Amino acid sequence: MRVDVVLRVVTKLLLPFILLFGLYVQFHGEIGPGGGFQAGVIVGACIILYAIMFGLDRAMRVLSVTAVEKMISLGVLLYLGTGFAGMVMGGEFLNYSVLQHDPVHGQHLGITLIELGVLVTVAGTMVAIFYAFAGRGR
């Protein structure tokens, strides 16, 4: 795939910042705006941008189709697992306060884990749909 060299260089420069911004939105979501869904979409868009600029094959070498498909279910499992972990530790389903001795720390841990689950599922779904679409044209 031959694309304009300016676009290529600018994309290469931008990609790490987009990815970093996605992670910032993820882990700063408790203080600033953002959260798992937003971060997942940004990470997914980052990979899609890479695939557009450098070709589907190179993108699939970074993140293979099977990995993406596993990500979709892994995120939901992480979310559910956090919920069940609350049950095992003696609380209700999705009660994070019991995850650690201090309820506030438990809430922190629980929210971080489920936001991570949302990120993994959303990013996986975005990229998987893109792969499915883009793979058909060939």
Place this chain on the structure above:
Amino acid sequence: MVLLTLMALVVIGVVRLRNLFAVVILSSAYSFLMASVLIVLDAVDVAMTEAAVGAGVSTVLMLAALYLTKVEEAAPRHTPLLPMFVAVVIGAALVYGSVDMPNFGDAFTPVNTHVGSGYLVRSIPETGVDNVVSSVLASYRGYDTLGETVVVFTAGIGVLLLLRRNKRSRSKD
């Protein structure tokens, strides 16, 4: 106001144009304007999602779909009178409904007096999370967010089932 006027202009452009490529780009611009409106309304979380999904990912998916079909839209075979009538009636009903909406930022609406204010008071002592949006989404309304994640999961699985060519059929062609 400027943003809403621009959005109306973009919609008129989308309706009038027959070139689907231009329509896709215009709807991306529409999403971007929508994101700006949401920022003006102080809903930064939603604006981020709108900018990334509406203006970014869905545009790419539309372009990918366009790659598989024709670029020009076929001329409509029916007169547009009946759809236009339906659209006008529904639009009028929505405008009629919006008359009863409370003023923006009104402190005495059910939204702000019922559970909403409770979350604002309880969030920081109970969860230690400064962004109340995050604490409501992830902690107080954890079930809803779980449902939302499962919806995304189901959508992804559904698209993969429809579009993905499995290995057996790939080896055939």
